[in-house]
Amino acid sequence: RRDSAKVLAKWGACRIWDVLAKSLVHGRVLWCAGGMDYGMSLSARREITKKEAGEYFRSSKKAKGEILDRLMVEIGWSRANARRQLGRAFRRRGPARVVTRKPRPPSYGxxxxxxxxxxxxxxxxxxxxxxxxxxxxxxxxxxxxxxxxxxxxxxxxxxxxxxxxxxxxxxxxxxxxxxxxxLSMYPEGKSTTRSRRNHYTEAIPIMSRIPDIDWQPGLVAIDTVAHCGNSAKGQYAFTLTATDVFTGWTVNRAIKNKASKWVVKAMDEIQDEFPYPIDHCHSDNGSEFLNEPVTTWCNAQNIRMTRSRPHHSNDNPFVEQKNGAIVRRSAFNYRYDTDTELRLLNELWPLVNVRKNLFLPTKKVTGYHLSGKGKSVRSYDDPRTPAQRIEDTGIMLEPQRRHMKELYASLDLAGLTTRINEIQQQLIRLAAAKTYSQAPHAA
Incomplete structure (x- = not known):
């Protein structure tokens, strides 16, 4: 009914009734209680189009317009689609089901x-x-x-x-x-995060979204990833990830377990590797962060602490993304529980961090806009590496900026990746057998 109103408005009532009269003569207009029904089968549409195609290409311009008007009423196509379908039907020989579509040749060899x-x-x-x-x-x-x-x-x-x-x-x-x-490059991972309530849970404030005042370098999101393989029993290594929310600069450290003394030691090393001071740490509700040694260290360093809501991982999305994109992708999901594996992990992370911070770009959300369908979607800026984002802020001193440029120019990216792959292969050789032996199907 709505399409008929559009046609009436465009071509006038007299002309449309003339088209309807011609269509009734052909016996192809379907009516229902509420108006015209365009629910005809695809084969019926093709049959009608095939019959009209020959006449369309032999007709004058005025007659072509009448054929297009008739198809708009009978089938419900737009004028442009009706013209396109007539062209395809005219070039087709035989029924549409026997026409074999020729695949497009590949563009890349x-x-x-x-x-x-x-x-x-x-x-x-x-x-x-x-x-x-x-x-x-x-x-x-x-x-x-x-x-x-x-x-x-x-x-x-x-x-x-x-x-x-x-x-x-x-x-x-x-x-x-x-x-x-x-496909099938990595085994599945296992989460060991458990939220526990203590008096530090009440003392450390919750931050569910980042306020505008904190959209600047210095806010670091932290989290741990367990290297337990298929079983969380016993002692195994963890990787502590710290990533700046504003610039994306990321540093990882492997620790023996989640004891607070190892977390504090790792945070000391991570702070030394950041090219600017850390003034705010945001974590989840894990007991490795909500304890006296960690809070004491943050107070001594004049670092403000906040935490996410329990069972709301999206309150800390920036470091959660790095857990998958960096830790799981680079160290896989094997079980690492020996000193040799811990040493290899701490050899691996500085190499991975240099490649990530200097060569791999990230995109940041700049706001929201309405799509053509009226849906609110995110707007992103252009992809830039964390090093480029830090340089744009002007927070680094000139010697630091010069050192970073020299490192970028002299670094052999392929050689760096080769060394990363060698360490990864050593880790796989040490951990693959014991990881798969602990899988449920192994029993």
Whole structure:
């Protein structure tokens, strides 16, 4: 009924009744109690279009307009869609079901896909949006260290054509081409977070959202990730993650267990690695943070403490995201419970942090806007690395800024990734057997 009103308004009542009269002669207009019914089958629509297609392309301009008007009333198509369907039906020979659709030839060859896999590994396995943003810088770094094996086995496949295709590749295409390569890479993880109430729970205030005054460098979200494998029994290592909410600068430290003395020691080391002072720590309700040694250390360092609401992990989303994107992706989900594995983890994290902070970009929410369908969606800024965000703030002194630029220019990204992979393989060799032996199906 609504579509009929639009047609009436555009072409006038006299013309539409003339179209309806012609359609009634053809016997193809369906009526119901509430008006016209466009619920005809797809085969009926194709049959009508096929019959009209020949006449449409032999007719004059005025007659074509009448045919389009008739299809709008009979089938309910828009004028543009009716014209498009008539063109397809005219070119089609035979019924639509026997027409085989020719697949579009692939735009990217096998060589491009293999080089893309190597670039993804060297860059730290980011998602397509982030890899597309740093593709040019990553290729420049790999080409500068091509003699040291930056491209690995994909070196013979790298050519100017492949280089051009990688730079032109969209984020969605990167994710689609890498999807088979990413499947079944890591075992599943296990959470050991348990909220406990004590007098520190009442003393440390809750912060469920970040106020505008704290949107500046210095607010650090912290959390721990358990390396327990498939069983939380016994003693095993943890990784303490600290990430700046504003810049995304992230530092990790492996600790022997969640005892407060190890947490305090790790926080001391993390504070020394941040390029600017920490003035605010935000954690969950884990007992490793809500205790006397940690609160005493924060008070001595003049660091304000806040916590999330119990069982609301989204109150601390920035570090929760890093738990998956950095800790689980780099150290996997194996069980690490020996001194050798703890030492390897602490060799791994500085390398992973340098690659993440200097080379891998992040996006930040800048606000919300209404989509075309009236839905409120997030708006993001352009992807930038944590180092670039820190430089934009102007919080670093000139010697620190100069040191960071020199480190970025001299760092061999492929060599760094190779060393990361070597440590990861050592960890897997040490931990894989005992991790899978503790799985439920192993019994």
């Amino acid at each position: 096998y060589d491009t896909v293999k080089v893309l896999q190597q670039v993804w590994v060297v860059a730290g396995q980011p998602c397509g949006k982030y890899l597309a943003a740093v593709m040019s810088a990553t290729l420049v770094n790999m080409e500068a260290h091509i003699g040291s094996g930056a491209f690995g086995r994909a070196r013979p496949r790298y050519s100017p054509q492949v280089h051009t295709q990688l730079l032109a590749m969209s984020a969605a295409t990167i994710d689609r081409l890498l999807a088979p390569f990413k």
